[in-house]
Amino acid sequence: MKITKDLYQGSLTLLTDFYQLTMAYAYWKSGKGEQEAVFNLFFRKHPFQGGFTLAAGLDFVIDYLENFKFKKEDLSYLGKMKVKDGSALFEQDFLDYLENLKFSCDIDAIEEGTVVFPNTPLIRVKGTLIQCQLLETPLLNIINFQTLIATKAARVNLAAKGEPVLEFGLRRAQGIDGALAASRASYIGGCSSTSNVMAGKLFDIPVSGTHAHSWIMSFETELEAFEAYADAFPDQCVFLVDTYDTTNGVRNAIKVGRILREKGKEMLGIRIDSGDLAYFSNKARKMLDEAGFPDAKIVASNDLDEHIISSLKTQDASIDVWGVGTKLVTAFDQPALGAVYKLSAIKTESGDWEPKIKLSQQSLKINIPGAHRVRRYFTKGKAIADMIYLEDQEINERGIVIIDPTDATRRKRIMPAFYQEEELLISIFKAGKKIYKSPDIKQIRTRAQSQLEAFDPSHKRLVNPHLYPVGLEENLHHLRMSLVLKAKNFENGENES
Ligand SMILES: Nc1ncnc2c1ncn2[C@@H]1O[C@H](COP(=O)(O)OP(=O)(O)OP(=O)(O)O)[C@@H](O)[C@H]1O
Numbered sequence: 001m002k003i004t005k006d007l008y009q010g011s012l013t014l015l016t017d018f019y020q021l022t023m024a025y026a027y028w029k030s031g032k033g034e035q036e037a038v039f040n041l042f043f044r045k046h047p048f049q050g051g052f053t054l055a056a057g058l059d060f061v062i063d064y065l066e067n068f069k070f071k072k073e074d075l076s077y078l079g080k081m082k083v084k085d086g087s088a089l090f091e092q093d094f095l096d097y098l099e100n101l102k103f104s105c106d107i108d109a110i111e112e113g114t115v116v117f118p119n120t121p122l123i124r125v126k127g128t129l130i131q132c133q134l135l136e137t138p139l140l141n142i143i144n145f146q147t148l149i150a151t152k153a154a155r156v157n158l159a160a161k162g163e164p165v166l167e168f169g170l171r172r173a174q175g176i177d178g179a180l181a182a183s184r185a186s187y188i189g190g191c192s193s194t195s196n197v198m199a200g201k202l203f204d205i206p207v208s209g210t211h212a213h214s215w216i217m218s219f220e221t222e223l224e225a226f227e228a229y230a231d232a233f234p235d236q237c238v239f240l241v242d243t244y245d246t247t248n249g250v251r252n253a254i255k256v257g258r259i260l261r262e263k264g265k266e267m268l269g270i271r272i273d274s275g276d277l278a279y280f281s282n283k284a285r286k287m288l289d290e291a292g293f294p295d296a297k298i299v300a301s302n303d304l305d306e307h308i309i310s311s312l313k314t315q316d317a318s319i320d321v322w323g324v325g326t327k328l329v330t331a332f333d334q335p336a337l338g339a340v341y342k343l344s345a346i347k348t349e350s351g352d353w354e355p356k357i358k359l360s361q362q363s364l365k366i367n368i369p370g371a372h373r374v375r376r377y378f379t380k381g382k383a384i385a386d387m388i389y390l391e392d393q394e395i396n397e398r399g400i401v402i403i404d405p406t407d408a409t410r411r412k413r414i415m416p417a418f419y420q421e422e423e424l425l426i427s428i429f430k431a432g433k434k435i436y437k438s439p440d441i442k443q444i445r446t447r448a449q450s451q452l453e454a455f456d457p458s459h460k461r462l463v464n465p466h467l468y469p470v471g472l473e474e475n476l477h478h479l480r481m482s483l484v485l486k487a488k489n490f491e492n493g494e495n496e497s
């Protein structure tokens with residue numbers, strides 16, 4: 001992918017919060033800039049009150065990191081920033097340091113199209129404090145949005161039960177970049193195509209579409225409009241039947257379908273974009289079948305989401321293809337995922353890694369210290385639990401206990417010897433060098449589908465899903481508890497625990 005080069009003039013390095021740059025300067029000034037740290041990117045709660053999340057955006061992150069470089073224009077902009085007394089905010093030596101800064105972190109990440117759960121590091125960054133810090137905002141920006149939309153798309157596609165979902169969101173998406181990223185994430189989440197032609201070109205996504213009411217309205221009659229469309233595209237006719245009167249629209253579609261047949265062509269179907277979609281799709285199905293068009297597909301659109309699709313399914317609507325725009329690409333009912341990026345370990349002067357804890361009144365917000373790996377256990381192809389563990393921890397194959405990070409009373413015993421396992425965090429960059437070969441987008445989409453199949457339907461229910469077990473390996477749990485207690489004593493200046 002070449003998003004950074006093609007769309008953003010080669011560099012997105014200033015696409016960060018100002019405070020990342022002021023901290024970078026202060027780290028540099030205090031001599032801590034080259035100290036190494038580990039940061040984790042993770043979310044705390046599934047979006048849409050769901051029971052799963054689908055990871056997406058890693059390829060954008062890789063593209064961003066491969067182009068990580070402060071350009072001359074970036075530095076000249078920073079060089080002009082002033083403090084109150086009119087002197088430069090950043091010393092020239094620091095700007096020179098930034099000019100020579102080469103991305104050199106280790107990046108481990110969970111691959112796109114993987115089903116993921118709260119508190120699991122989706123991306124782990126190991127590197128100098130300055131570099132780790134500068135990456136916080138862009139990584140969150142990319143992963144939060146694409147993961148959110150891929151998840152929404154997966155929900156919409158689950159509701160459609162394997163029937164094609166066409167993504168129609170461009171006109172309502174959050175700007176240009178939001179639209180492009182949403183089209184990509186929607187495809188990963190299971191959509192069949194996008195209406196966004198640029199997304200098709202940039203990301204190699206199938207492009208498809210029908211026609212608008214304006215096409216029909218530009219002719220004297222609906223019949224003439226259908227005939228003219230059939231002349232232009234005899235092999236791809238999906239007639240929009242609801243401009244004036246849906247029932248009559250279906251009649252006109254059948255008339256033109258017959259004309260096409262005389263020429264050895266077959267209409268593909270009709271689209272209904274308003275009214276009661278259950279009633280009209282059933283009525284249209286009956287008319288099409290009786291007229292000898294049992295293979296003509298019925299496409300439905302109009303503010304659809306996973307809940308309306310589910311409802312239409314329970315009403316036995318005769319809909320074969322779903323066109324979904326606004327509510328998918330804007331993640332209408334939950335506009336942000338809320339993933340965060342937190343420091344979890346730092347290298348001391350003696351060269352040892354020191355795990356770090358941040359306290360919070362909300363136990364949900366206390367981070368998980370250390371550098372981690374994530375392992376998923378399977379039995380007969382079904383995922384049964386995920387374990388987060390310290391990267392240098394030996395796993396006892398005869399039996400382990402994993403402990404819920406938000407409720408230590410929830411525990412699960414696992415006998416690894418009886419299960420298959422998959423290491424989820426994969427090495428992507430080593431010392432700044434990419435060592436991972438990105439799969440193409442079709443492979444990512446296929447991975448998403450097989451990942452979703454590996455989870456019990458109870459975790460994928462749209463409403464009140466069953467909680468999938470994700471736990472800390474015992475030693476990691478104990479490390480976290482001991483650091484919390486230590487930090488609390490230290491803060492209070494006394495020894496109560
Ligand atoms: N049978 C149904 N069951 C549940 N929801 C439905 C059903 N039929 C349509 N809907 C949904 O109800 C909503 C209808 O919205 P609205 O009243 O704005 O549309 P409309 O008036 O039919 O169409 P438009 O305004 O585009 O002409 C849409 O979100 C649509 O997807």
Ligand SMILES: O=P(O)(O)OC[C@H]1O[C@H](OP(=O)(O)OP(=O)(O)O)[C@H](O)[C@@H]1O
Pocket residue numbers: 168169171172273301302303304323324325326327
């Ligand atoms: O409903 P969405 O999921 O966003 O899907 C895209 C919508 O965009 C088009 O019409 P548009 O909404 O522009 O006009 P309309 O409401 O008059 O049909 C299309 O007919 C769909 O209704």
Ligand SMILES: O=C(O)c1cccnc1
Pocket residue numbers: 168169195208209210211212301323325
């Ligand atoms: O091709 C379509 O039918 C389409 C495209 C964008 C928005 N609504 C519908």
Ligand SMILES: [Mg+2]
Pocket residue numbers: 302303
């Ligand atoms: Mg509309």
